[in-house]
Amino acid sequence: xxxxxxxxxxxxxxxxxxxxxxxxxxxxxxxxxxxxxxxxxxxxxxxxxxxxxxxxxxxxxxxxxxxxxxxxxxxxxxxxxxxxxxxxxxxxxxxxxxxxxxxxxxxxxxxxxxxxxxxxxxxxxxxxxxxxxxxxxxxxxxxxxxxxxxxxxxxxxxxxxxxxxxxxxxxxxxxxxxxxxxxxxxxxxxxxxxxxxxxxxxxxxxxxxxxxxxxxxxxxxxxxxxxxxxxxxxxxxxxxxxxxxxxxxxxxxxxxxxxxxxxxxxxxxxxxxxxxxxxxxxxxxxxxxxxxxxxxxxxxxxxxxxxxxxxxxxxxxxxxxxxxxxxxxxxxxxxxxxxxxxxxxxxxxxxxxxxxxxxxxxxxxxxxxxxxxxxxxxx
Amino acid sequence: xxxxxxxxxxxxxxxxxxxxxxxxxxxxxxxxxxxxxxxxxxxxxxxxxxxxxxxxxxxxxxxxxxxxxxxxxxxxxxxxxxxxxxxxxxxxxxxxxxxxxxxxxxxxxxxxxxxxxxxxxxxxxxxxxxxxxxxxxxxxxxxxxxxxxxxxxxxxxxxxxxxxxxxxxxxxxxxxxxxxxxxxxxxxxxxxxxxxxxxxxxxxxxxxxxxxxxxxxxxxxxxxxxxxxxxxxxxxxxxxxxxxxxxx
Numbered sequence: 001x002x003x004x005x006x007x008x009x010x011x012x013x014x015x016x017x018x019x020x021x022x023x024x025x026x027x028x029x030x031x032x033x034x035x036x037x038x039x040x041x042x043x044x045x046x047x048x049x050x051x052x053x054x055x056x057x058x059x060x061x062x063x064x065x066x067x068x069x070x071x072x073x074x075x076x077x078x079x080x081x082x083x084x085x086x087x088x089x090x091x092x093x094x095x096x097x098x099x100x101x102x103x104x105x106x107x108x109x110x111x112x113x114x115x116x117x118x119x120x121x122x123x124x125x126x127x128x129x130x131x132x133x134x135x136x137x138x139x140x141x142x143x144x145x146x147x148x149x150x151x152x153x154x155x156x157x158x159x160x161x162x163x164x165x166x167x168x169x170x171x172x173x174x175x176x177x178x179x180x181x182x183x184x185x186x187x188x189x190x191x192x193x194x195x196x197x198x199x200x201x202x203x204x205x206x207x208x209x210x211x212x213x214x215x216x217x218x219x220x221x222x223x224x225x226x227x228x229x230x231x232x233x234x235x236x237x238x239x240x241x242x243x244x245x246x247x248x249x250x251x252x253x254x255x256x257x258x259x260x261x262x263x264x265x266x267x268x269x270x271x272x273x274x275x276x277x278x279x280x281x282x283x284x285x286x287x288x289x290x291x292x293x294x295x296x297x298x299x300x301x302x303x304x305x306x307x308x309x310x311x312x313x314x315x316x317x318x319x320x321x322x323x324x325x326x327x328x329x330x331x332x333x334x335x336x337x338x339x340x341x342x343x344x345x346x347x348x349x350x351x352x353x354x355x356x357x358x359x360x361x362x363x364x365x366x367x368x369x370x371x372x373x374x375x376x377x378x379x
Numbered sequence: 380x381x382x383x384x385x386x387x388x389x390x391x392x393x394x395x396x397x398x399x400x401x402x403x404x405x406x407x408x409x410x411x412x413x414x415x416x417x418x419x420x421x422x423x424x425x426x427x428x429x430x431x432x433x434x435x436x437x438x439x440x441x442x443x444x445x446x447x448x449x450x451x452x453x454x455x456x457x458x459x460x461x462x463x464x465x466x467x468x469x470x471x472x473x474x475x476x477x478x479x480x481x482x483x484x485x486x487x488x489x490x491x492x493x494x495x496x497x498x499x500x501x502x503x504x505x506x507x508x509x510x511x512x513x514x515x516x517x518x519x520x521x522x523x524x525x526x527x528x529x530x531x532x533x534x535x536x537x538x539x540x541x542x543x544x545x546x547x548x549x550x551x552x553x554x555x556x557x558x559x560x561x562x563x564x565x566x567x568x569x570x571x572x573x574x575x576x577x578x579x580x581x582x583x584x585x586x587x588x589x590x591x592x593x594x595x596x597x598x599x600x601x602x603x604x605x606x607x608x609x610x611x612x613x614x615x616x617x618x619x620x621x622x623x624x625x626x627x
Contacts, residue, residue, distance in 0.1 A: 002488070203468050204530075207433050207461075209456075373436055
């Protein structure tokens with residue numbers, strides 16, 4: 001036990017003295033609040049665009065009802081008759097969009113920016129309302145009840161406030177957290193295996209009274225502790241940023257953030273499992289590497305695995321049935337479920353049980369690997 | 380502590396899956412207070428043999444014992460009694476000589492109360508005072524070598540295994556090592572010393588073993604070998620013995 005702790009202490013001291021690596025390990029978690037702030041500004045701007053007055057130019061006369069609809073939608077009209085100037089006005093930013101009525105069709109023109117699409121939505125809403133008004137007039141003219149045409153059923157829409165945005169933030173933040181574990185584990189594994197071989201220090205340690213199993217468990221423990229520290233930092237910074245974001249950004253005001261003790265404890269357990277497994281995987285992947293560079297390329301697979309949940313979330317692919325069994329990928333999903341209060345105990349049990357099985361397998365493999373002379377003596 | 384090497388062989392398989400016998404049926408004994416030289420050119424199998432003596436490689440055949448202790452059963456006990464130093468055993472760059480000696484002492488299980496005294500003694504013995512707190516990456520070759528030897532004495536071993544330790548060193552740095560060997564011999568310690576510098580071995584070793592292509596081609600005192608081969612130095616003796624080997 002003593003030799004394990006001496007090795008762990010040595011590994012941690014080595015990483016804490018390497019300032020460049022240390023900075024690199026904390027760069028990714030620091031990106032999380034930056035991203036949250038950017039999202040805050042982006043969604044607030046979108047909200048503002050919806051509420052701001054929109055200036056448009058048109059080439060047709062407005063009826064009184066249209067003027068009222070436009071006023072209700074906060075759209076003002078620029079009075080100009082020359083259609084050829086519309087595009088220039090749009091380019092100069094003097095108008096937000098323009099409509100050209102031609103052959104019974106209202107053609108809406110706007111720029112391709114985010115605010116452009118919001119403006120188009122507002123104009124479409126005005127035309128939709130006007131269209132419905134005209135339909136109602138026709139129905140009334142034919143002595144029919146518009147309610148029988150339009151309102152045969154009644155429904156209400158209840159959407160969880162801003163769940164999509166919050167989920168998107170969670171998805172990125174937790175993917176970054178797992179990626180931070182991967183980076184920390186990979187760096188620790190590289191220095192614990194390939195760099196030691198490359199520098200000739202592994203042979204020095206082997207001359208001392210230490211079993212290879214003690215050496216490798218000590219190195220694994222060092223990697224796990226470092227990864228766990230980075231992941232806890234990442235989780236803390238995510239929570240602080242979201243709480244601060246809820247205070248500062250209008251678009252985050254209705255976020256249902258569930259940072260209670262149970263959620264925090266559950267996520268810490270998940271992060272610990274992730275740190276143990278990923279650190280073990282990194283050590284076993286780098287076992288045969290003769291140089292740091294070779295070790296670096298061998299750990300790429302872990303980075304790829306850690307990004308999968310983000311792609312799955314962007315593409316909205318439903319692999320929820322299987323994801324809990326896939327190491328590394330399952331941690332992001334589990335963390336998202338915990339903070340969305342969608343914790344299904346069976347899924348958490350699957351994640352933890354599969355982690356324990358994978359960890360046992362990985363530790364067994366690395367102890368066996370490190371008994372092989374070709375791993376210890378790359379030359 | 381008596382070291383016995385009995386019919387030890389070590390085989391490697393290269394990347395082309397070809398078998399290569401690095402050591403072939405090697406047997407010898409080292410007594411207390413004896414300096415044994417393992418001599419041979421590069422690739423003769425000296426490093427592999429010494430790595431097996433240090434317990435960091437396992438022979439395919441044969442047995443290595445230190446008194447009644449043997450690998451792998453008594454690995455920890457043996458390693459506490461031996462010190463292995465080679466060109467391949469490097470130092471951690473990001474720590475100081477003091478921290479490195481402390482780390483080694485901890486691995487050797489030296490009591491915390493004694494460890495500081497032992498470190499201070501080693502620092503004094505090899506004059507590490509002026510750079511003991513400097514990072515190892517900033518040390519000169521001579522300072523590195525002195526730190527390496529200092530780590531070998533920290534646990535007061537009974538057997539020293541030195542593999543090509545003077546290779547690439549200037550005469551002053553080499554002298555530090557050779558003087559150390561002489562001193563430890565007087566303290567009744569056993570020293571196994573591999574080199575390809577035949578003259579150096581002739582001056583320092585009580586007995587030598589000449590290795591060629593993994594086999595012992597001759598063993599005895601330098602004087603006996605020179606007489607038997609009718610040569611004036613070990614270098615000539617070695618070449619004469621190789622010629623004989625070729626003719627066979």
